[in-house]
Each structure stands twice: as C-alpha cells, then as structure tokens.
Amino acid sequence: MTVTLITGANKGIGFETAKQLLALGHVVYVGARDAERGEKAAAALGARFVQLDVTEDDSVRDALATIGSAEGRLDVLVHNAGILAAGDVDGPAALRAFDTNAVSIVRVTEAALPLLRRSPNATVVTVSSSMGSFWAVTNPHRPEFGFPLPLYAASKAAATMLTVQYAKSEPGIKFNAVEPGATATDMTAAFGIGRSPEESARVVVRLATLGADGPTGTFQDETGPLNW
Template identity: 50%
Template structure:
C-alpha cells in the first residue's frame, strides 16, 4: 500500500485530497497543526492523524518519527497573507507568508527525504498557485494579473524554483508543483468558482504518478502552467 503524507489536511484542498487518495487505496497520514481538528478530520475520512506544524522543526521531526515510512509527500499547508497595495507590503508581511508557504515545504521535505529515498516509488507534490506564475501575472487576460499578492505570489514563485531543484537533484523521484486553480476555500473567503473536488483533482493526479511519469513540471487540471 502507498503511504502518503498531506500537510494541512484537516480542511480545504488538503482534506479533499486525503479523501480522494484514501478512496484510491492510499494509507494517508493527515498532517495538522491543530490536534483536535486534525483528529476529527482523520476520523471522518478513515485516515491517520499526525500532529505537524510546518513552521516548527521539532514538530516535523516528531511527525517523521511517527510515520516511519513514506512514498508520497504532498506539501499542501499554506496561508494567504494580506492582499492589498504592493507599496504597502513590508518585509514582515513577506516573512510571515514565506515561513509557512516556502520555508515550511523545505523543512518538511528536508526532514522526510531519508524516508522518501528508501521508497521505490517516491513522489513529491508541491501545491503552488497561478499567482506564482510570472507568465500569468504579466498577462492582463488572466485572473492572476488583477490580484495584488506580492507576499503570497512571490512565496509560491520561490516554491516553484525549489520544486525544480529537488526534481533535478532526485531524478528517481517524481517531483512536481501544481496549481489547483481559483477554488472556493477559506483561503480566499470561498470566492473561487471551482469546487473543492475540482481544485484537488490535479493534486490527486500528480500524487499518483508512476516512476515513468512527469517530473519537474508546473501543471493545473488543464495542462502546463507557464513559469
């Protein structure tokens, strides 16, 4: 059985990804920094709960010790940060978003790499965003062009580059970043036109790629996303 860890799995896209992967036969560890909410979510889906705060070294180390074996890592946990005029954004604003959205996935990946390297079918999925796509941010025809998210967008752009470095360094693993699209979650006040199931579709698909599948790509449910 494929053993999978999803960070930020107690709600939203993480929860729906867990639901779909459990249905597909994965043993899913549902990471959540809130133990009460995480346990409730895992009990609801039949997953396994692990307390995991991606901003805390000890929490991540303890989670790795608890899980012990891993085939698939879905780095999903993230925060939105503030949305507003670019000129108002401070270094502190960026630091808060980067800690979860950029440093968090690196912290989790670094800690779990020894487990992933022992797997014969290691897969890493980084949940990015079209807001981290330079191609979309510069195109007035896209939704992303009109959203002033300096902190969130730049954190996701950095995550895209991080994904490429892992993909290049570990050719025996499948390492990809995905854009779920504008999905109705609490991250955006449930404003997105896509359902949670639609948003999770590409995450689930890339979590199940085989050893001959793509690596080093940036994709959404419709195909390739421009870097």
C-alpha cells in the same frame, strides 16, 4: 499500500485530496497544526493523524519520525499547507508568508527524504499557484493579472522553484508543482470565487498518483504544463 502524508489536510483542498487518495487505497496521514481539528478530520476520513506545524522544525521532525516508525517509508508527500498573506505588507508578514509557503517545503522535504528514498515510486507534489507565475501575472488576459497579492505570489514563485530544484537534486524522486485552480476555501472566502475543493483536489491527486515513468520538475494545472 501507498503511504501518503498531506500537510494542512484538516480542511479545503488538503482534506479532499486525502479523501480521494484514501478511496484509491492509500494509507493517508493527515498533517495539521491544530491537534483537535486534525484528529477530527482524520476520524471523519478514516485516515491517520499526525501533528505537524510546517513552520516548526521540531514538529516536522517528530511527525516524520512517527511515520517512519509506523510505516518504514513514505511514498507520497503533498505540500498543501499555505497562507494567503493578504493583509499588511511588511517585514513580519513577509517572513510569515515565506516561512509557511516556501521555507516549509525545505523543512518538510528534508525531514522526509530518508523515508521517500525507501519508496519504490516516491512522489512529491507541491500545491503552488499560478499567482507565482511571471507569465500569468503579467498577462492581461489572465485572472492573475488583476490580483495584487505580493507576498502570496512571491512565496508561491519560490515554492515552484524549490520543487524544480529538488527534481534536479533528487532524480530518484518525482517532484512536481501544481496549480489546482481557483478554489472556494476559507483562504479565498474574501474574494468570493472558486470551484469546489473536491474538483481542485482531483488535479493534485493526478500528480500524486503518477507511475514510475511520470514527469518530474514540472509546474502543471489540469490541462498540463504551465508557463511560469
């Protein structure tokens, strides 16, 4: 059995990623900050629930301890939790955006590393965004060019860089970042754009199911590596 943890998995891309990985035979832990919503999502999926607030050290440690006690290892970690941070741009908003979208990657990865190192084919996928790509946001032919989302874009650039740096420091574990595509979720409802979470989840699942000889240290979308 492949043991998988997905953060922020009670809805949207995280929920659909859990659904697809369950269909492939994974043991999936739905990580969610809100226990009621997380338990409801896990029950609907036939997954396992673990309370996990990626912005709280104690919550993260407790969640990984729960998985470690039950499973003894972790094979796949999907960093999916995130916020759009589309409101006011100020210090508190910036701290919240970076804590949720970037610092949480450090917090959860560090807690998960002992379990990931026990896996014969450990894989970490960061759901990032081409909004964090310097190439995309400065290219007038790309849709990212027209979206001024400074805190989201900057925090996602940090998320991708953290992924690449972890790939260098942990050569026994595959780390890849993914642009899942514009997706119609609660987070993007104000923009009225995007395809179904089910479609975008397939991009995440592809990187979450890499073989032992799969790539690491990349930033990809459904077509392959992206400039950033």
